[in-house]
Amino acid sequence: EPTTAVGKAANFAETRVGASKMVREFGRKIFPSHWSFMLGEVALYTFIILVLTGTFLTFWFKPAMGHAIYEGPYIPLQGVEMSEAYESTLAISFEIRGGLFIRQMHHWAALLFMVAVSVHALRIFFTGAYRRPREINWMVGIALIALGMGAGFTGYSLPDDLLSGNGLRIIDGLLKSIPLIGTYTSFFLFGGEFPGVDIVSRLYTLHIMIVPALIIAFIAIHLMFVVIHKHTQWPGAGHTNRNVVGEPVLPTFAAKGGGFFFMIFALLSFLSGIFTINAVWNYGPYDPSPVSAGTQPDWYIGWMDGYLRIVPGWLEFYIFGLPFSLNINTALLAALVLFGAMAIWPFFEAWLTKDYREHHILDRPRNNPTRTAVGVAAVVWYAVMWAAASGDLMAVFFHMSLNDMIYIFRIMFFLGPILGFIITKRVCLGLQRKDREIVLHGYESGEIIRLPHGEFQERHKPLDPHKLWKLMAYESPRFIPAEPGADGKISKGEKRRATIAKYFYEDRVAPVTKEELDAAHHDHHAVESGSHEAGS
Ligand code: HEM
Ligand code: HEM
Numbered sequence: 001e002p003t004t005a006v007g008k009a010a011n012f013a014e015t016r017v018g019a020s021k022m023v024r025e026f027g028r029k030i031f032p033s034h035w036s037f038m039l040g041e042v043a044l045y046t047f048i049i050l051v052l053t054g055t056f057l058t059f060w061f062k063p064a065m066g067h068a069i070y071e072g073p074y075i076p077l078q079g080v081e082m083s084e085a086y087e088s089t090l091a092i093s094f095e096i097r098g099g100l101f102i103r104q105m106h107h108w109a110a111l112l113f114m115v116a117v118s119v120h121a122l123r124i125f126f127t128g129a130y131r132r133p134r135e136i137n138w139m140v141g142i143a144l145i146a147l148g149m150g151a152g153f154t155g156y157s158l159p160d161d162l163l164s165g166n167g168l169r170i171i172d173g174l175l176k177s178i179p180l181i182g183t184y185t186s187f188f189l190f191g192g193e194f195p196g197v198d199i200v201s202r203l204y205t206l207h208i209m210i211v212p213a214l215i216i217a218f219i220a221i222h223l224m225f226v227v228i229h230k231h232t233q234w235p236g237a238g239h240t241n242r243n244v245v246g247e248p249v250l251p252t253f254a255a256k257g258g259g260f261f262f263m264i265f266a267l268l269s270f271l272s273g274i275f276t277i278n279a280v281w282n283y284g285p286y287d288p289s290p291v292s293a294g295t296q297p298d299w300y301i302g303w304m305d306g307y308l309r310i311v312p313g314w315l316e317f318y319i320f321g322l323p324f325s326l327n328i329n330t331a332l333l334a335a336l337v338l339f340g341a342m343a344i345w346p347f348f349e350a351w352l353t354k355d356y357r358e359h360h361i362l363d364r365p366r367n368n369p370t371r372t373a374v375g376v377a378a379v380v381w382y383a384v385m386w387a388a389a390s391g392d393l394m395a396v397f398f399h400m401s402l403n404d405m406i407y408i409f410r411i412m413f414f415l416g417p418i419l420g421f422i423i424t425k426r427v428c429l430g431l432q433r434k435d436r437e438i439v440l441h442g443y444e445s446g447e448i449i450r451l452p453h454g455e456f457q458e459r460h461k462p463l464d465p466h467k468l469w470k471l472m473a474y475e476s477p478r479f480i481p482a483e484p485g486a487d488g489k490i491s492k493g494e495k496r497r498a499t500i501a502k503y504f505y506e507d508r509v510a511p512v513t514k515e516e517l518d519a520a521h522h523d524h525h526a527v528e529s530g531s532h533e534a535g536s
Contacts, residue, residue, distance in 0.1 A: 027250030032233040036127070038260065039120035040226075045261045046113035047215065049268060050151075053106040054208060060096050062088035063204030065160065065197040074281055082160075082285035085200045089159035089280055104272035110152050111277075112268065114300040117141075117148050125345075125375050127362035129232045131355075135346040137225040140218055142343050147215050149300055154207035156278065156298055160200055163278075165286025167297055168199060170308065177328035195288060232362050237469040241360045294393050299386070306388030307331050310409045338382070352501045353478045366435070367474040369428030370504040373421045380420035384412045425507075432509035435471045438463065439512045440520040472512050479505035 002011050013019040031037070064084040070077045072087070073094050092099035121141055124130055130138035157164045172194040175186040191198030233239045233246070247253050271277075283292065297305050308331050315327035349371065350356055365372040387394075388409040395402040442460035450456055463471070482490045482498035 023250070026227070027248060027254075029227060029249045030230070030244045030246045031249060031253045032231055032244055032246030034234055036123045037231065039116055039123055041257060041260060042116035042264060043113060043120050044219065044223075045264045046109050046116055046268070047219065048261070049109045049265060050106060050113060051212065053102050053109060054212070056102045057092065057106060058208055060088060060092050060099065061085070061158065061204075063158065063201045065200050077281060077284070080285065083200065085158060085160040086280070086285045089161070093281065101269075101272055104275075104277050105268055107156070107277045108268050108271045108275075110155060111298060111300075112264075114148050114152060114298075117145055118300070121145060121342075122375070122379070126365040126372055127232070127234075128359060128368060128371065129362055130346045131359040132346075132350065133229055133358055134225070134232075137222060137229065138346055139343050140222045140225065142339060144215065144218050144222065146339060147211055147218065151207065151211045151215065152298055152300055154203045154211060157203050158200060158207060159278075159280045160286050161280035162283040162286050162290065162292060163280070163295055165195060165288070166291055166295060167301075168195065169288065170305070174328055174331065177325035179322070179324060179329075195286065230360070232360050234362050235364070235470055235473050237466045239361060241358065244360075294396075296389055296393075302389040303382050303385040304331055304335060306385040306391070306409070307334050309391055310385075310388045310406050310413065312410070334385070338378070341378070352497060352504065354480050354497075355478055364470075364474065366428040366431040368477050369425045369432070369508065370477065372428050373425040376424040377417035377421040380416040381413070384409060384416045388413075429507070429509055436509060436512055439468060439471045440516065472517075474511050476508050476510050477505050479508070 002008050010019075062084045066084045068082055068084050068087040070080045070082055070087060070090065072078070072090055074090060077090065089103075092103050094100070124138060124141065153167070157168050172186050172190065175189060176182040178185060186194060189199070189202070190196040191202075230244050231246070233244055236245070239245050247256075296302060308328070311327040311330060313327060315330065316323065316325045318324070363371070365375075388406075391405045391409060392402055394400070395405040442462045445459045445461045447459045448456055449459055479501050480498070481502070482494050484490050485494065
């Protein structure tokens with residue numbers, strides 16, 4: 001029986017929930033160290049900060065659209081008619097102690113959260129960490145991106161200022177463009193004709209309850225999967241598909257992670273203390289008639305806004321007097337294409353390469369040139385839409401016509417991804433060839449030596465074994481030509497697979513083999529001993 005207070009407490013916990021087993025199990029989990037594995041952590045920590053700051057805001061924010069006349073301390077708006085939601089946002093900003101700071105922290109954390117989630121997803125993609133067995137976790141991640149966008153949109157629509165109201169106007173337009181049921185859908189959501197008096201309280205329920213609950217549930221599943229699957233690792237000496245080389249969660253990783261959390265907290269405090277974000281008092285209350293110039297949504301919604309800005313008007317037409325707004329509808333389509341393609345990619349790649357094996361060792365992006373090129377193409381596509389949301393500001397800045405700007409974005413919408421794909425693939429192949437050179441002949445040292453018989457040679461420095469392993473130990477994405485099935489015939493689907501796979505994977509740089517390495521070493525020795533003879 002323990003005698004100290006700590007001992008008694010530990011014993012209490014142990015005999016009721018078996019805490020030591022949990023701590024032992026989880027504490028011994030090994031987490032590999034690499035900066036790119038910190039991105040998921042940033043997402044996690046910024047989310048925690050969102051929950052903390054958001055909870056603070058709920059104490060003062062009034063999710064209601066009742067009529068109010070401003071009588072607060074901000075002089076330019078005194079006497080202005082507004083909703084209670086906007087009034088309470090102003091109160092949080094000007095009257096509640098620390099309110100502005102926490103509001104800004106909530107907003108900055110939202111922006112950083114989406115950055116972290118996106119870059120984390122790119123790290124997963126470009127390293128092939130989504131491959132079996134992590135495909136489902138990848139899809140959980142895609143759901144998290146969508147939920148994050150939903151959280152952000154419902155959040156910045158709450159203050160009911162001019163900017164957020166114009167954002168909601170776009171949602172109203174998107175809904176109304178749905179053929180036949182559009183108007184009804186919009187009326188249903190807004191509780192009558194836009195903007196109505198219900199939308200803020202409805203968004204509020206979504207924003208502080210449903211969406212966060214879903215995000216928390218998905219993060220829990222997500223992290224559970226990370227524990228079950230164990231973490232992937234970069235190729236390196238001693239790293240295999242069956243081990244994880246790194247640090248135990250307790251104490252090393254937990255200490256690092258905890259410290260890192262506070263660093264992010266500090267960074268966000270700094271940003272929120274110094275830099276204004278979403279200065280709603282400048283925009284004024286929402287009123288459907290004015291739109292301020294140069295408005296933009298938060299960055300993670302920008303790509304959809306940009307799409308709407310460049311889609312051609314002729315996609316809207318009438319059949320029997322009924323309007324069909326394909327221009328608006330296709331915005332939803334673009335989103336579905338992007339998210340759908342991301343969700344099925346792991347399965348598509350496995351089918352294409354007939355690679356259904358488990359992978360726990362990451363690919364260096366250059367070693368899978370096609371995947372990397374596809375990823376860059378998608379990023380370029382996204383970036384073109386995203387930039388198009390600022391087309392008006394760019395036109396002003398560069399003294400260009402807004403129409404020309406729109407045409408440039410329309411062209412880049414199609415051309416950008418293609419160029420991105422081609423250039424990236426060539427760059428990757430080039431980098432792989434450079435790696436091959438280094439493996440076979442060592443680093444260029446820049447030291448020129450003159451041999452006794454007069455010949456000049458550059459000395460090459462050999463690689464250390466770790467680096468050698470890293471550069472040599474990779475699997476080329478496979479290209480498997482069409483194979484006959486069980487009936488001895490090549491099916492149509494198989495033929496199609498082989499055609500696409502050939503286009504994607506035929507052109508590649510194979511890893512250096514042991515024989516090649518031996519042969520290269522032999523050559524070097526031959527040169528050296530040869531020069532000896534010449535010298536003697
Ligand atoms: C791994 C958190 C969103 C896919 C991880 C890890 C954490 C994490 C802490 C382990 C460390 C790391 O590898 O970075 C989160 C949080 C998210 C989020 C809090 C958002 C709220 C996403 C998204 C995707 C994704 C959007 C993909 C579309 C994955 C995968 C792994 C992973 C496949 C396993 C990686 C490996 O073992 O190498 N996540 N993540 N996650 N995440 Fe996320
Ligand atoms: C407002 C994002 C989670 C409560 C906002 C705003 C954004 C946002 C961008 C507008 C802030 C502004 O006025 O400039 C997010 C994101 C979340 C999240 C991305 C999660 C991923 C939460 C949670 C709560 C919360 C969990 C509550 C528990 C609020 C409240 C407001 C708000 C009350 C209105 C206050 C105001 O705008 O001043 N949110 N939020 N949020 N959020 Fe969140």
